[in-house]
Amino acid sequence: MTTPSGSTTTDSSSATAIKPASPGAGSQLETRQGKITIADTVVSKIAGMAAREVSGVFQLGGGAARAFGAIRERIPGSGGPNIAQGVAVEVGETQAAVDIDVVVEYGARITDLAAGIRRNVITNLERMTGLEVVEVNVAVNDIHLPSDEPSEAEHRVQ
Template sequence: MTAASNTLAKDTAPAARTGSPASPAPSDGRGRTAIADQVVGKIAGMAAREVYGVHSFGAGLTRALGAVRDKVPGGRSSGSVTRGVKVEVGEKQTAVDLDLVIEYGVSIADVAAEVRDEVIGAIERMTGLQVVEVNINVVDVHLPDDDEDDEGSGSARVQ
């Protein structure tokens, strides 16, 4: 996370919406709701995946190991939703970092802007948390013939 994410408010900033589920102490005094980092990470991952031009998430080894795990029967887990997604959640605010692989030929700037808008909208709508930043790190570009190389390489060597 960047220096701005270190400013996530614990008690000082107002909630995004009064009486929202993320408010630490509702005015009626019936308790408080805490939202786990994993929950916000899943929301961010799902929202970003809906944007045209996003191929996958994660960098290098994380992406490769996740792809192998996804191909094993029964190996697909909810971890694939949060692969390449890091979040920091305070009581009223959150910050998100995304590692994206973008499809070749699309505008990286346009995809990043749309991902940012979708992630902010989904998190704020579903949690009531204020999103202070969404940092996007484009780690790779997916080329059209990458899929062909992945499928053909194993069968060509082993018969």
């Protein structure tokens, strides 16, 4: 049945339908008992946390996103790091697609790392949201070298 707003509903007591609340707003799970709305930002944060859990991921985001993130973290009251940095999602009625930009640790096997990120993101998103994850695209934008670590500056005065 189609409602005046153009949404589709079903009359089955056990049927559920996921439909977008509004463009870019996320997905909405509706049953006879009520609605559950999942915002795109929630999906982005879950994907970001899941990607960070994989060993070999140094950081998420491209160069510009990391630069803005570093500035934001230094501003008091800014809320700290952005968990969804480097993550873009498309959320449909029943499915989600995820794009993740990563910086990997030197020595990590990139193909295995990307497969691990993909597996962890899919598992966590499907378990936590009920959405079917149709694709997870991983873009490796940089590699973190041990020499990139800031060294302790030698003291001029001893």
